[in-house]
Amino acid sequence: MTESIPDLSREPKHRAYPQLFAYIVGTLTGIDDDITGMATMSAMIHHSLRHLWTGFYRVVAPDLLRVGPYQGSLGCLEIAFGRGVCGTAAAERRTIVVPDVSRFPGHITCDARAKSEVVVPVFDRAGALLGVLDIDSDRRAAFDQLDADGLERIVRWFAGEGRG
Ligand code: SME
Numbered sequence: 542m543t544e545s546i547p548d549l550s551r552e553p554k555h556r557a558y559p560q561l562f563a564y565i566v567g568t569l570t571g572i573d574d575d576i577t578g579m580a581t582m583s584a585m586i587h588h589s590l591r592h593l594w595t596g597f598y599r600v601v602a603p604d605l606l607r608v609g610p611y612q613g614s615l616g617c618l619e620i621a622f623g624r625g626v627c628g629t630a631a632a633e634r635r636t637i638v639v640p641d642v643s644r645f646p647g648h649i650t651c652d653a654r655a656k657s658e659v660v661v662p663v664f665d666r667a668g669a670l671l672g673v674l675d676i677d678s679d680r681r682a683a684f685d686q687l688d689a690d691g692l693e694r695i696v697r698w699f700a701g702e703g704r705g
Contacts, residue, residue: 576609583611596610596674636660638684659689
């Protein structure tokens with residue numbers, strides 16, 4: 542693919558996310574492979590929104606997440622359900638927006654520059670938890686409900702949305 546990833550980091554979120562969704566599902570047309578989906582989404586979200594770390598943690602055992610495709614600095618390799626933001630989002634199967642990671646009890650620091658984050662659960666077509674999408678920013682309060690909504694829509698690709 543010769544087309545470069547668009548810079549949407551200066552667009553208002555309500556305009557950025559619909560474009561990002563369209564680019565991602567367009568790029569993944571004809572693909573039915575979760576790892577390819579995770580790798581492609583990590584690259585496209587990371588380079589368009591330009592935060593510090595963008596990637597997936599996959600459920601590899603009943604209560605264990607292991608790092609999957611991602612972009613950014615070195616991620617923690619494994620996170621137990623219930624630990625940190627990722628493990629809490631996985632255990633509770635819900636999106637968590639953390640405006641200030643220093644105020645989240647048990648936050649796991651992989652990169653000292655991280656100041657805020659959003660973690661979105663990822664479900665397959667049967668409703669089983671595949672993992673979580675984690676985005677970390679070096680700015681405080683970088684994420685809000687528009688990010689939660691936009692990212693939840695993108696990861697519904699794993700449940701079949703946008704696959705035609
Ligand atoms: N901050 C996360 C850990 C994962 S990384 O930052 C890549 C957490 O507390 O779940």
